[in-house]
Amino acid sequence: MDILGELAGLLRDVTGEDERWAAAVTPESRLEDDLRLESVEVAALGEALRERYGVDLPAHLAALDLDELVDLTVGDLARLVTA
Numbered sequence: 001m002d003i004l005g006e007l008a009g010l011l012r013d014v015t016g017e018d019e020r021w022a023a024a025v026t027p028e029s030r031l032e033d034d035l036r037l038e039s040v041e042v043a044a045l046g047e048a049l050r051e052r053y054g055v056d057l058p059a060h061l062a063a064l065d066l067d068e069l070v071d072l073t074v075g076d077l078a079r080l081v082t083a
Helices: 003-015 017-021 039-053 056-062 065-068 074-081
Strands: none
Touching: 003 017, 003 039, 003 074, 039 056, 039 074
């Protein structure tokens, strides 16, 4: 499975959305504006990324400015995971 597919699956797990929703997730999908993730979902995603990839999402988010946080995309997460 490719990283985008894996991330879409993790996002589906933390949001409780269905397969159709996950299939529409693209690298350009913004976590806040497009996917409308809530803070508890971001926290759950952070835990899932830590468990699966060893990524510290909270530390990454803390280093971003407000505009970067608002514009954070699935593609950004993919780059974080593969770095």
